[in-house]
Structures are given as structure tokens and as C-alpha cells.
Amino acid sequence: MSIDVESLYRDLHANPELSFQEHRTAGIVAGHLGDLGLDVQTGIGGTGVVGVLENGPGPTVLLRADMDGLPVLEATGLDYASTATALDSDERQVPVMHACGHDVHVACLIGAVEKLAAELGSWSGTLVALFQPAEEYGNGAQTMVDDGLFAKVPAPDVVLGQHVAPFPAGWLGLHPGVAMASADSLKITLHGSGGHGSRPETTVDPVLLAAATTMRMQGIVSRELAASDQAVLTVGQIHAGTKNNIIAAEATLGLSVRTFDESVRAKMLSSIERVVRGEAMTSGSPREPEIALEEHFPLTVNDPDASARVTTAFAARFGADRLIDPGAVAGSEDVGILATAAGVPLVYWLLGGADPGLIKNFAATGRMPEDVPSNHSPRFAPHIRPTLAVGIDALVAGAMAWLAE
Secondary structure (H helix, E strand, O other), X not given: OOOOHHHHHHHHHHOOOOOOOOHHHHHHHHHHHXXXXXXXXXXXXXXXXXXXXXXXXXXXXXXXXXXXXXXXXXXOOOOOOOOOEEEOOOOOEXXXXXXXXXXXXXXXXXXXXXXXHOOHHHOOEEEEEEEEOOHHHOOHHHHHHHOOHHHHOOOOOEEEEEEEEEEEOOOEEOOOEEEEOEEEEEEEEEEOEOEEOOOHHHOEOHHHHHHHHHHHHHHHHHHHOOOOOOEEEEEEEEEEOOOOOEEOOEEEEEEEEEEOOXXXXXXXXXXXXXXXXXXXXXXXXXXXXXXEEEEEEOOEEEOHHHHHHHHHHHHHHHOHHHEEOOOOEOOOOOOHHHHHHHOOOEEEXXXXXXXXXXXXXXXXXXXXXXXXXXXXXXXXXXXXXXXXXHHHHHHHHHHHHHHOO
């Protein structure tokens, strides 16, 4: 019986799960893989699922999809929109949404496995279909590796995958070399001396310290890096205080830092620490600030030779006019950990998911309208058609570039 991939996608979208909580999704995935005749292993790295299909001698190709949703309140208005909530890692009740398209990734990989399983006479080798938890934490791939992934399933000769992105559905984007930024999430705790809001002179105000630190850090990219270097520093969270007339005792900042070069990353982290400690000293903070690295995504680096092979396969399947080179993008991924752990090439491409009607404008300008929702937006809603069909065929074409040798 053929899998209704569109219905599967709608179901996954309506029932997202947070990182390391993807139990329902993992169960659905394992059921489909088993029905398609794959040897299935579950619970790798917590909720990871891997299916293996051996089909004679030849290369081993690993196709990867991530499964987790995000703590975002959906505002798409879709009839299959998520109304789910869950407890996050801090035991807070939060809304949950597939705001990054991992539901697209899962549905496309299931569809690709179904096609490859139905065409055993056209290829030879081993297919490894890997469904990864907790990409949004940046450690789901590493957790699977640490749980003995490549002792449990065949080590691949290449790792392939894709990510839906806000450019027109029907197009694919692939960039050889550094394709996605590394990302670091930092939590900074700034210490003050609390007191009554009417007597600030008796306190050290951590809110003022947090504001000064935030402003000063914005000068790191604009004034400390060369124009040829690339980096992004975002202060995504500031927390302090409980009441308007109370000066708090501490404030916390949540930072995201994106870089495309290890030396630039080192400079950014060093400069952040210098600014934070300097502002704390200037403010008379009673204690040294605390700087904690909470998440790290490595650079996503596409192997040039393997990328050329996939590009050739895509051009043959979709036409060269449907392929773009998006350059290095500031988004981040942990898929490269799988390739690094196996010591093999990685090819990771972008899958268009926005309104196909924007193709002409996109082709002419290379840009999308600013009101097109991007990943992590509460309005992010990939078009089902032709996104799923192209995503399935892209995974099949990429895999066949090795398996059909």
C-alpha cells in the first residue's frame, strides 16, 4: 500500500514534539520503515530511529532527517495548524510548532525510502535512513553518535540531507564548501545589588548593566571585525526583575553568535567575554559575571567533489535552471557531526518551500519579498505542493548518484 505522504506531513505538522520528546514521531517513522522492509532500530540517542535496507554490494548512503519542533505559537491559520503544548527542559508549559520544517524533512525521507524500496532492481548497495532528534538543541546528532550509532548500523560512504527554506518551491540550493554557519548560544549572568526603585544610589542596577552590555557588544561585529569577515551577534533574551519598583539583584542575557570561520569565532567569543567583564567592572558589579556556553553547532561544510556529483544528479532530474548556489547561509545545523564521526563527505542542500508563484521574481532578483515568513516564524508554512514531491525526488536522486553506479 502506498504511503500518503501529504497526509503524513499534515499529521506531523499538527502534532509536533520538542527536542528529545519526539516519541510519537519516532513511533510513526519506525512503523513506516518496518512496513517498507527495512531493519529498524529505535531509541538511538533517546528518540532517534534508523532504518537499514541492504540491497547487494555497493556503497552505503545515509539519508538524514531531523524530527523536533520548536516552542513557537503557530499563527499560520492552516486547518492542520498545531495547537500542541508541552513542558520544555525548564519545566515550563510552552506552545509547540514545526516552525522550521522538520515535518517536511521527515515526510520527504519516508517518501524517498518508499521509492527506493520499490526500485531495488535499479540500484545496489545499502541505504541508511536516519531520523534524528533534537537538531534544535544542536546535540541530537552527537547524542546518536555517542550512543554507538555506527556500531549499530553500517557506517556510510556519504551523508546526504536537506532543509526546507523560504525560497520558491520547485527550486533547490546547494553550495560547496562552508554552507552554513557555526552557532554558539551563550547565557550571561550579570550580578548587581538590588534594592528599592526609589533609591538607585544604594544599588548596582543589573538592568542598566545588561542594557550597556547589549549595546556595547553590537560594536564587536561593526568595529572589531574586518569587512571581509562575517558574523552575527543577536541578544535574543534579557531577563531581570519581578516588580516595577524593585531593582533586581541580577540580570541574564541570552546570546546567539554565528560565524563562518574558526578564527572569527574565537575572536567573537573572546571579545564578548572582554566586553561583559569590562562593563561589569565599570558598573561596580559586586561579583564577576558568569558566561556559559549552552549550545554549539559546528560549521556545515559540503564536500566539493560529492557536491558536484549531487549537483549533476539534480541537473539531470530537475534541470539546471532549477538549481541555485545560495552561498553560505547564516543558519546552522548539526548534520555535519554525522559525517565527521564517520569520516565521510557531507552534502546538505536547501529545498524551496515558499509560494511557487514567486519563481519569476526570485529568478530575476535573487531575493524573496521581505514579508515571506522564514524558518522559526510563527507564520512559517511550506507549500505542500510541489515541496514534498521535489524533496522526495531530491533525496532519491542524491542517493542514486552513489547507489546506481
